[in-house]
Amino acid sequence: MNLFSEAAIEELRARQAEWEEKELAAVLNDRPEEKPSYETESGIPLKRIYTAADVADIPASDLGFPGAFPFTRGPYPTMYRGRPWTIRQVAGFGNPEATNQRYKYMIQTGQTGLSTDFDLPTLLGLDSDDPMAFGEVGRVGVAIDTIDDMDRLFEGIDLEKISVSLTINPSAWVVYAMFIAVAEQRGLDFTKLAGTLQADPLKEYVAQKEWIYPVRPAVRLLRDLIMYSAKATPKINPISLSGYHLSDVGGNAVQEIAFIMAFTIAYCEEVVAAGMDIDDFAPRLSFFFISHQDFFEQICKFRAARRVYAKVISERFGAKKPESMRLRVHVQTAAMSLTKVEHQNNLMRTAIQALGAVLGGCQSMHTNGLDEAFAIPTEEAMKLAIRTQQIIRDEINVTSVIDPLGGSYFVESLTRDMETEIWKVLNEVDERGGAVKLVEEGWFQQKLADSAYTTFKKIDSGEKISVGVNRYVDEQSSTAEVGIHPYDEECTQLQIDRLNTVRANRDSDRVQSLLKELAEQARTESVNLLPKTIELVKARATLGEICGALRDVWGSYDEPMIV
Structure with missing residues (x-):
């Protein structure tokens, strides 16, 4: 089912053609539009005006x-x-x-x-x-x-x-x-x-x-x-x-x-x-x-x-x-x-x-x-x-x-x-x-x-406008007063100290054994790796150790060249 009858659409198209020939043409002669064509950011052409004729072929079921x-x-x-x-x-x-x-x-x-x-x-x-x-x-x-x-x-x-x-x-x-x-x-x-x-x-x-x-x-x-x-x-x-x-x-x-x-x-x-x-x-x-x-x-x-x-x-x-x-x-x-x-x-x-x-x-x-x-x-x-x-x-x-x-x-x-x-x-x-x-x-x-x-x-x-940057530029504008969120310079050392404490107090033999089991499972496509990973985090394996174990099996990614 369409939203409009064919007769109504045909009448509308005729009225639009008459409007374009008279009112629109007269204005365009005196005041041309700013651009020769208009489109969305992704390049879809935009009409000057939309009417029921533009949606006449859209089934009501699509809405x-x-x-x-x-x-x-x-x-x-x-x-x-x-x-x-x-x-x-x-x-x-x-x-x-x-x-x-x-x-x-x-x-x-x-x-x-x-x-x-x-x-x-x-x-x-x-x-x-x-x-x-x-x-x-x-x-x-x-x-x-x-x-x-x-x-x-x-x-x-x-x-x-x-x-x-x-x-x-x-x-x-x-x-x-x-x-x-x-x-x-x-x-x-x-x-x-x-x-x-x-x-x-x-x-x-x-x-x-x-x-x-x-x-x-x-x-x-x-x-x-x-x-x-x-x-x-x-x-x-x-x-x-x-x-x-x-x-x-x-x-x-x-x-x-x-x-x-x-x-x-x-x-x-x-x-x-x-x-x-x-x-x-x-x-x-x-x-x-x-x-x-x-x-x-x-x-x-x-x-x-x-x-x-x-x-x-x-x-x-x-x-x-x-x-x-x-x-x-x-x-x-x-x-x-x-x-x-x-x-x-x-x-x-x-x-x-x-x-x-x-x-x-x-x-x-x-x-x-x-x-x-x-x-x-x-x-x-x-x-x-x-x-x-x-x-x-x-x-x-x-x-x-x-x-x-x-x-x-x-x-x-x-x-x-x-x-x-x-x-x-x-x-x-x-x-x-x-x-x-x-x-x-x-x-x-x-x-x-x-x-x-x-x-x-x-x-x-300048075809794409950025206000204050390439259009309506204020030469007096300054960013000097912007407050910046500070970076904690002590963060790295704190995390390193915590890692050292974890490694000193966990069962390292168990962690190494679990890492080997994870690597072996990774070689079998059908095995789900989540249960073994959960065992590892509970045993205090680190994120880097877990990811590294699979890197040893699968290698790393090399990006293809694009031009």
Whole structure:
């Protein structure tokens, strides 16, 4: 069933043609438009005006209703009327105690979920005393070396009552093992633990560039994590497929969704091939997208993503449960849009991007601090970021109606156009041999590099405007008064001292024996590595030792050259 009759559409087209010939032509003669053509950030052409004729061929079934297939209008029937999105500001710096204090401050300020950034050594599977970790311990996230650090990180926080997001990728399975081992130590109910691991390996190779192992062993570790967590911790999302990072390195909105859907297909194929039914794990797949500067394109991106995902999971994998087809998304505003020049403008950028995420139907959100172009946000900047979400949620009455822009001629047309472009990319990925193969070959990496180059050329030329940077520049603007979050110079030594204490007091023979067993299991594709990893963290093996044992088996990753 279509939304409009053919007769009504034909009449409308005739009236529009008459308007273009008379009113529009007369104005264009006197006042030409500023650009010869208009398009979205991802290159989709934009018409001057949209009418019912532009959505006449969209079936009503593609819109549907909130909480029903294909979920275009939202993943849940009541959306924010039943439950507001989770305010989940990320935190992580220094040693675990410092991040724990920031957690408690943000909870007091009104945050409703926790999110953790880890330092570079932790992300790369290195202990704080590894020579490669020098200068990076606790600098861009919290340092975690052992189960005891994980315990310190969540000291005084009830893990049965607040959900926890762990922004960790290459070493995600070890951090998960530490997290649930801490929960076991505390006598907590695993079925009440809620949260998300990022744990998205393919996007690391194409965007964020933090890896340990070659591509296929990394995907195997994710498979093991998904299969183990689906049974052991049914409310924890074992992966957050992270389009945000694809956008952050220059990918456009179509690439962000299409590439992540291709990765989703690859992961689902891996788990299904290992013997797990799609409906037994797909309900716990979650997503992490950016809310960028092109306001309407971003809103339509979220709507199109839900529709594409629902069709992929139902048609390609045969899912039967509605919750398997329900795309749930955490959104972060665009860090790459923030500027050091006139950094106060970042408040307005973030607020508009956050509103776009809400109108697009997000389930949780991080709003950037106005000072994030300089360093880790200060407490004051984090409070303002939380207040931004609270004002949108509680003051401006946009949460009362589900999908309030649904039915807009422009929004529905652009949603359809984005979906069409996403399917084109997915079909090309299939034709070229699938996502894993193309990651190994550098195909995705090349596409993102090309997109980034195009974007930055537009910024340099002034075609893409950055207020205060290449347009409306105030030569008197200064960044001298910006307060920067301090780095704790004692962090490294504290972590090293703790590592020495752990190694001196544990049963080292048992740790070495378990590490050998883990390495042997890694040589057998069908063995799930999570149980042995959990044994290791309980025995006080360090994160670096566990990751190193598998590096000895699988080797390290070498990035392909792109031009």
